[in-house]
Amino acid sequence: MNIRNFVLPGVLILFSLAGCSKPLKPDGFPPLYSASVQVIQDGKPLEGALVSLHGTVNTPLKWGVFAETDSNGKAVFVTHGKFYGAPEGEYLITVEKEEVVEVSRRGDNIVSESFTLVEEQYVDKGKTPLRIQIQKKGKNHAELDVGKPVHISRGQNVA
Numbered sequence: 001m002n003i004r005n006f007v008l009p010g011v012l013i014l015f016s017l018a019g020c021s022k023p024l025k026p027d028g029f030p031p032l033y034s035a036s037v038q039v040i041q042d043g044k045p046l047e048g049a050l051v052s053l054h055g056t057v058n059t060p061l062k063w064g065v066f067a068e069t070d071s072n073g074k075a076v077f078v079t080h081g082k083f084y085g086a087p088e089g090e091y092l093i094t095v096e097k098e099e100v101v102e103v104s105r106r107g108d109n110i111v112s113e114s115f116t117l118v119e120e121q122y123v124d125k126g127k128t129p130l131r132i133q134i135q136k137k138g139k140n141h142a143e144l145d146v147g148k149p150v151h152i153s154r155g156q157n158v159a
Contacts, residue, residue: 025083029063032085035077035140037067037132039095041118042148045073049097049118051144053077053132054125059089086134093130095122095146103156114154122146 039046049069055061065086067075077086097117104111121127132142 026080029080029083030087031136032079032083032087033134033136033140034084035086035132035134037069037075037077037093037142037144039069039073039075039144039146041146045069045071046095046097046118046146047071047073049073049075049095049146051075051077052094052096052125053086053091054094056090056092059091061087061089061091063087065091086140088134088136090131090133092125092128093132093142093144094125094128095130095144098154099151106158109158111156111158113156116152116154117149119147119150120152 037051039049039051046069051067051069053061053065063080065077065079066081067077069075076084078084079086095118099115099117100112101115102110103113116123122130130142130144130146132140134140
């Protein structure tokens with residue numbers, strides 16, 4: 001038997017496995033635990049909202065933890081943009097959803113106006129009453145009610 005008959009398939013297998021590897025976590029990256037929320041607005045699921053976790057005095061947060069709600073208002077957290085779950089601790093939660101409407105055109109420029117669709121208290125981390133406790137063991141899920149729909153202008157933009 002020729003040794004090339006064994007080496008070549010082995011090398012091909014190694015290269016294919018290297019392409020399937022998981023992204024490396026940065027130094028000092030904490031363990032993550034599955035965590036999700038269900039966002040309701042005016043009794044209905046809120047689709048397309050950005051949900052963010054913010055550290056507290058007791059639980060500083062070094063890595064960004066975000067999620068986007070699906071058509072059922074459910075959002076599953078991702079840390080550092082690519083790792084499912086969130087670090088252990090107690091966090092503040094903000095919920096944001098915007099709508100951008102074209103107002104007019106000025107030559108090649110488009111004038112648009114953006115509106116926030118969630119009450120300010122849920123958008124501002126200094127005002128939010130929303131919290132979640134992430135634990136090693138447990139459900140790590142919160143039901144969030146963000147009140148009635150609003151349509152508050154955030155101003156116009158020219159692009």
